[in-house]
Amino acid sequence: MTGAQYTTEHFVTRLLEAVADGRTDPQAVALRWVGRRSGTVTYGRLARQIERTAAALRAEGLRPGDRVLFSIRPRPEGVMLCLAVLAAGGSNVFVDPGSTPELFAARLAAARPRWAATEALLYAASSRPLRRLARSRGLLLPDYGRLPVRHLYSGAWLPGVPRGARRIARLASRRGQEVPVGPSPDAEALVVFTSGTTADPRAVVHTASTLGGGLDLFRQVVDLSAGQTVHTDQMSIGLPALLAGATWEIPARTPGRDPVAFARGAAGADASFLVPADATALLDAVEAGRVPPRAPRTVLLGAAPVRKALLRRAQALLPGTRWLAVYGATEMLPAAAVEAEEKLAADVDGDLVGAPLAGVSAILDFSGHEDSEPDPDGTGEGRPVGELVLSGPSLMAGYLADLDTGAPRAKEHRTGDLAWFDDAGRIVLVGRTRDMIIRGTLNIYPGLYEPRLRALPGVGEALLVGVPVPDGDERVVLVVVSDESEPVDEVVVGTGTLLARAVEARLPDVLDHGALPDLVVEVSHVPLAGRSRKPDRRSLAALVAPLLAAAQQGDEGARG
Incomplete structure (x- = not known):
């Protein structure tokens, strides 16, 4: 380690400090990749790669506040680069490469990135010779190689990678460069485009502080420690695992794409995070006898409504697993959680998502919902229904278009969910204030x-x-x-x-x-x-x- 100066509030520097002072064993496995070319990365190596890559990025001209268009799948090299960008003071911008060219161009114009971090395969697939093949598979890929930005690529060089692009692995191998001082926890760290039209692309902006707040909230949901293993491709639980000194095991494919391979890798893990559709694919494979009835000790379900029918089936097929439903949004994640047993036992009219986590404020706004569905009298509890409004340590800084025009930071998130509270203060969802499909x-x-x-x-x-x-x-x-x-x-x-x-x-x-x-x-x-x-x-x-x-x-x- 180099002895660089860090601010203790930034979650990346918290990770580096824990390795530097021995609270996290440098020889322990931080990342494990499960695929055809399996491998591991120790905490010591991860910390060195983050520091060296951050230093190399600064030497290449990345300035604090620079935005990096990030299009690398969750892999050890991608995780390292994502954290190195933050350590160098940059911000990662997640844009779906499969959106229409018109919408992609609008989002690019809104974010104004100076850099692009892309897999070599995506450069090749978006180049003219292969673009027609990509389109036949439902991807209208932009020509990444022609984007007017500085380019970083992962993997081996392929045709389509632009001249002058820097290979990420080589950045991590550089030595002797000055490690940048840790950035402010209030600096922009993540931009995620969630929706929007070409005229008004909508993106959520998080700082290192709000991301760190979310990681700490997840540790309320699932308690992780050194020696444990988390099997997931989701950063929302993978990063808390790293902060706890546990091993983040990254599957080659989601259970939706390959439930057999996922089940084989996840068996015996301590925790995982699944969306309901992926959980269904996993349960289908178990029920069909294609995989043994083994799963992580704890599975978090989220990113879509978690129905009782899914939980009943999960408990029946995988009774040795603890199942929890997590509620939140890109603007603020997580906000609440509930055990499967508690949700199944609740006799309420609506979707019980649990009590707000410690530090999360949840209130109801009753104005403007006189014509909402379902009717407030339909709760069966005689309680009024209002729009759920959240705030807390993981609340976004705001929306990109607002912040870039000088608007103040967000103080709350209006979820668009209609809800009521039961006697225990638990949130029960009963509808939406606006049309949305998940x-x-x-x-x-x-x-x-x-x-x-x-x-x-x-x-x-x-x-x-x-x-x-x-x-x-x-x-x-x-x-x-x-x-x-x-x-x-x-x-x-x-x-x-x-x-x-x-x-x-x-x-x-x-x-x-x-x-x-x-x-x-x-x-x-x-x-x-x-x-x-x-x-x-x-x-x-x-x-x-x-x-x-x-x-x-x-x-x-x-x-x-």
Whole structure:
């Protein structure tokens, strides 16, 4: 270690200090990669790589406050670089490379990064020779090599990597350069684009302090210590493991992509984090006998609603695992957590997400929800329903567009979730104040995309609706109405119509690939509901659910 000066509040320097003074054993395994080329990284090596890479980045010209467009999957080299960027005073910007070129360009313009950190494979796949292949697989990749930024790449060099790009592994091998003094904990550390249109890209900004606050809150949910192993690709629990001196084991693939490989790697681990859809894939593999009934001792479930049906199934198939549901948002994570047994035993009308964690403030705003669904009298408890408003140590600094124009830091996060509190002070969710679909780890706001869909030829009306599935996830159905359609007594719905096929063919050009629907249907007209006569999305979801189920069964039969 170099004896550099650190500020104790910054979570990266907390990690480096713990290794430097021996509180964390330098010979203990910090990172383990589970894949075809498995390997380990000790804490001593991780600390040296972070310091050397941070020094090399500064020597290459990275200045405090510089933003780095980060497109590297969770791997040891990517984790090290992410932390080194923060140690050098930079900020990591996460942008989905599969969004439409127009939306990607808008997000790039909003973030104004000076650097890009990208896998060599992504450079190659986004270059002209391979871009058509990537598009055939649903990825409209921008030409990373032509971005007007300084380039860093991981992995071996491939065609498409721009001239002058710096290989990350070589940066980490440099010696003798001055290690930068630890940055301020209030410095910008992370920018995550969550939604938005080309005219108004929306991104959440976190500082090192708010990220550190979130990591400490996660340690309330799952208590980690040296010698334990966390098997996950999620930084939200992987980084707390590093701060605790435990081993962060990174799987090659998520359980959704390869449940057998994930189950094999996760068996015997102390903790993991899964989204409900991935948990369902894992349970399917266990139930089918493809993997033995073994899982981490503790599994955190989050990033989407965690339904009772999923928890019952999880406890039945993997009874030796402790299951917890975690509630929060990109703007503030985590906010609350609840044990599976507690959630299953609760006889409440709504989704129990638990009591706020220590240090988290949760209040209800009752204004402006007179026409909200469900009706406040529908709780069965006689309690009023309001919008849940959160604040606490992991609260974001604000939204990018606001902060870049000089707006003050955020003091609270209006979640958009309608909720009430039970006698124990636990949060019970009963609906949303605005339309939102949760699929996997993505929050899809229909209102951001529907104007573009309505502008397509032949479309008079277009709505994206979410159809719930048992694991708590949702599927996305695009409902279109012809511009020549006339209302009839009953809503007529059909698939495979001329309009539905024509619209489906145009979708990759107008939608972020994360918002692409699972099914496109045409209806005679859109039903309305409520005093405001708004589109009845709940009724539409019920109408299209059988068609979606039939389409998915057909896809499974074709694959079989």
